[in-house]
Amino acid sequence: MPQRAKIRARAEDLRQGFEAVGATRVETAVLQPAETLLDLYGEDIRGRAYVTSDALRGEQMLRPDFTVPVVQMHMEHGAEPARYTYSGKVFRRQEDDDSRDNEYVQVGYEVFDRENPAAADAEVFDLIRGAVNHLDLRCATGDIGILKAAVQGLETTERRKAALLRHIWRPRRFRSLLDRFSGRVAVPASRVALLAQDDPMDHGFADIGLRSQTEVAARIEALREDADAAPIAAGQVALLDQLLNVRETLPNALEHLRDIAVDMPAITEAVFCLEDRIRALAARGIDVETLEFEASYGRSQMEYYDGFVFGFYAGARPDLPPVATGGRYDALTRVLGQGREIPAVGGVIRPGLLVLLEGAE
Amino acid sequence: MTIKLGVPSKGRLMEKTFDWFGARGVALSRTGSDREYAGAVEGVDGVELVLLSAGEIPRELAAGRIHLGVTGTDLIREKLGRWDMQVGELAELGFGQADLIIAVPNAWVDVDTLDDLDAACAAFRAEHGFRLRIATKYHRLVREFLRDHGVADYQLVDSQGATEGTVKNLTAEAVADITSTGETLRANHLKLLSDGLVLKSQATLFKSRAAPLSDQDRKRLDQLIDLLQV
Secondary structure, three states: OOHHHHHHHHHHHHHHHHHHOOOEEOOOOOEEEHHHHHHHHOHHHHHOOOEEEEOOOEEEEEOOOOHHHHHHHHHHHOOOOEEEEEEEEEEOOOOOOOOOOOEEEEEEEEEEOOOOHHHHHHHHHHHHHHHHOOOOEEEEEEEHHHHHHHHHOOOOOHHHHHHHHHOOOOHHHHHHHHHHHOOOOOOOHHHHHHHHOOOOOOOOOOOOOOOOHHHHHHHHHHHHHHHHOOOOOHHHHHHHHHHHOOEEEHHHHHHHHHHHHHHOHHHHHHHHHHHHHHHHHHHOOOOOOOOEEEOOOOOOOOOOOOOEEEEEEEOOOOOOOOOEEEEEOHHHHHHHOOOOOOOEEEEEEOHHHHHHHHHHO | OOEEEEEEOOHHHHHHHHHHHHOOOOEEEEEOOOOOOEEEEEOOOOEEEEEEOHHHHHHHHHHOOOOEEEEEHHHHHHHOOOHHHHEEEEEEOOOOOEEEEEEEEOOOOOOOOHHHHHHHHHHHHHHHOOOEEEEEOOHHHHHHHHHHOOOOOEEEEEOOOOHHHOOOOOOOOEEEEEEOOOHHHHHOOEEEEEEEEEEEEOEEEEEEOOOOOOHHHHHHHHHHHHHHOO
């Protein structure tokens, strides 16, 4: 069978497998309104998705993933709880690496369920794992929820916490903000000079553009508040670093996180969630003793996930992208739900990589 | 076959390019009427002059339709993905210097660095309900620069000319554009961000890595390169 047909057939099998366990099959449009995706991911998505346009509908993107349209569809008229599956092509613009595919098939399974998040996490993980487990893959798991809780628990201003949370998916920016908020890096000279003035708003420059002088004054107020606030204590930064560096098997990671939670009680609730998830995974027969957990996992690639995250990688082929990935994205349903929200978790498989790796065995 | 040399078809860039080649014994000139885009090469055999818009020279080099081309580093990097795999840099020509920079209104006294811009973007989006607009024609370079520096919650809006006027006209809040002296920026009440230099550009002679070469062409190209001492 030609490769494309083989991949297509493999995708059908996987999707039917998900239908067999109770998922409803859904389809989404290939062309998605660009505005929604841009507002969600920011301008960076233009580097990763193909943009096209017409004079009537304006800019549209070839769907870079299914999650966003599936969430939109569910938020508009989905009954609860719901389980969906789909298979089809996604399109990813490549600007730096021509060995990466710019179109490939994805098969997904998504769960919208308020009842028991830990059980839903385990269900998605178990089903995705079941589909790829015959290959010798490395599995990584993490939990963005613990990181968010840790940031929210820092003893500092709300503004600093909001700035750190906003950049949790941009590790370099996050680090430079943390360095400044903790006094490890000096405040830029231009800011010191600005705040030293009696009335920085008395500048005499022409007021042009939509960003008003009221907004400028409000930001200067925010800068003053920041200058007056005490630096984040070195002990807290050390704890956060300790947390970010947790990388061991699940039971050991849990122990380690519990130790950290003694000094950082803000993460207690999130650590309980992890504990519930471990129990739910074990209840489905997954060997949690050997499962790897990395506290920083998912920070650089998986931007809409805000809880449990996981990925399966071909250890012998580090050049390949992950064979399957998934995670929890409660916040995404809030953003796309226009006032409504529902806990949601899902995962996707790339059947093309399965076929490739199966052929190599 | 001949070696095809792509040169900007008008203005100071063309004249300076002619001067640069002339000083190295290769006389380039336009022929025919003022309006006809035809050129001649003297001082070396088998080289054909192709007059093109500077913005199209990157594409022609990448496609291998010209062997050599003079254009700005900014245009090569904006228009070609993995540019160094497609073209080779032979010589910087010492003119056409321009910096691709990010500028904001002078009246934004609270914004001096990219870090400030990022904070302003977050607040602007919360206040106005849309992402802060930066007008530019260098979409890829600016987007990659802002991504690498962790600036979020902005959008790029296309501006192919009079970019510095977009802020006053309320079609953008900030600009990313080429400047050589900064005079246009000042005249439009804009200032540079202190760490907002995206790229330093100048007119540069590039060689295509894709253009087909016969043995004779290869000899001619080597001769020309020797003559130009690049």
